[in-house]
Amino acid sequence: MTQAANALGNESRIATIPGEICIKETGVWMTQVARDRFGRVDVLVNNAGVFGVKPFLENTEEDLDFYIDSNLIGTF
Numbered sequence: 001m002t003q004a005a006n007a008l009g010n011e012s013r014i015a016t017i018p019g020e021i022c023i024k025e026t027g028v029w030m031t032q033v034a035r036d037r038f039g040r041v042d043v044l045v046n047n048a049g050v051f052g053v054k055p056f057l058e059n060t061e062e063d064l065d066f067y068i069d070s071n072l073i074g075t076f
Contacts, residue, residue, distance in 0.1 A: 021048040021074030048074050 005014045015037050019026035034041045050070045052063055 020069075022069035 005011065005016045008014055015033050017026070017030045017033055019029065021027070031041060031044065034044065048070060050067060052059055052067060
């Protein structure tokens with residue numbers, strides 16, 4: 001995460017937040033950190049997603065839950 005932030009440029013203009021994107025409190029925390037650090041939120045990029053690299057029939061219910069939590073619930 002730090003490496004990606006460094007590649008984006010000026011550290012004073014970037015905030016990174018570790019956490020599970022499918023948990024509502026992570027989004028609340030992300031917004032609060034941005035407000036505390038920058039005074040307001042103009043743009044918030046929720047850029048999280050996962051993709052399973054195995055044959056479709058080898059995916060388990062746990063895999064499906066993980067994909068839905070990350071790609072759908074996290075975005076919502």
